Amino acid sequence: MDDLVTTIKIILLLMSLRVILRLKRRRIKRKRLWVKPWLLRRGRRGAYLNLCRDLQSEDLQSFQNFARVVPNQFQQLLQMVTPIIQRQNTNFRDAISPGERLMITLRFLATGESFRSLHYAFRIGCSTLIELIPETCRVIYQVLKERHLKCPTTADEWKKVSEGFQTTAKFPSCLGALDGKHIRIRPPPHCGAQFFNYKHFNSIVMMALVDSNYRFLYVDVGCNGRVSDGTDMSMPFFVVADEAFPLKSYLMKPFARRGLSREQRVFNYRLSRARRIVENTFANRFRVFLSTIDLDPNVVEVIVLASCALHNYLRDECGNAYLCGLTDQDGQETWRQDPPLQQAALPRSTNASSEAKQNRERLMEYFNSEAGAVPWQWDRL
Secondary structure, three states: OHHHHHHHHHHHHHHHHHHHHHHHHHHHHHOOOOOOHHHHOHHHHOOHHHHHHHHHHHOHHHHHHHHOOOHHHHHHHHHHHHHHHOOOOOOOOOOOOHHHHHHHHHHHHHHOOOHHHHHHHHOOOHHHHHHHHHHHHHHHHHHHHHHHOOOOOOHHHHHHHHHHHHHHHOOOOEEEEEEEEEEEEOOOOOOOOOOEOOOOOEEEEEEEEEOOOOOEEEEEEEEEOOOOOOOOOOOOOEEEOOOOOOOEOOEEOOOOOOOOOHHHHHHHHHHHHHHHHHHHHOOOOOHHHHOOEOOOHHHHHHHHHHHHHHHHHHHHHHHHHHHOOOOOOOOOOHHHHOOOOEEOOOOOOOOOOHHHHHHHHHHHHHHOOOOOOOHHHHHHO
16 A cells, blocks of 8 residues: 555656646746847957957047047057956857957947947947946056056155146146046935935036146045035145135135136136146046946946046057147137036135135235236236
């Protein structure tokens, strides 16, 4: 009797297993393909191995417009990042090459294209791009920051910064131009109003100090948008900023705009000319910042830092050729009106120290004296 019961149980178990296997086979058949067939043709028809190579061999200007770098710079960057972003092929698929990873990332930074648009152009899945681009940005920042995004640390290095402003803007004792910008983001779930700024959109704040050569000296990014950003003459060193910043002994800002004397207007113009360098450095060379970045705020920070390091790298490698369209202009260039990259304002202070006010008055007197005046300042009043 026991043997019969055991046999029946075994038969029932086998029948159950057979039914389960049939159901699994049906589910497998109904599942979508692991990789869409047109994605598998990336090597033959994707943008990197076709369009990019055509541009590199036939139209260098279009290649630069596409990636914001010339082929030689692309190869230099590729050599630096390849040891870190190289991946091994598997039995199931070939890895995305370092060159393709770098090109996709540069294209994203240059244009701010959506992941879906890049997905169709390069024939790479959106989920892969969402991981690939931030990862490559981290590596770009990693390999460039020590040489190309290093803040001065010695007195001699800061003195060179000051001499640069004296030479280019005729502005003495200046250690940099300071400004801040809101970078639009899509807020993370359940964050409330943490990133919602006074201009009524979600953002993180980028604050940057720039030298007279349009290079970032120091970059701070990640503060949520709800926190508003705002000669032989003996003078202490300072940083120049606009009216959004408080007047401090180390931070020089213009006079309030109403009821200005001629001398004060001269000072404001000279200061504006010096700090316009930071405006031009913020110019939208990397247009990813003109769109809302649909990534985690921590990832957006990495993208910003990579872009700043890349800007300095191109400035160092290309010289003035990279600055075409970014050099000092008195007019209002079109990129200044682009709404997504908006100025960030710091909380205003009405308690400027007497030392700070005296320093500004002395500098105003210097700009209006024979020793400090320049011929072109009178034409701008």
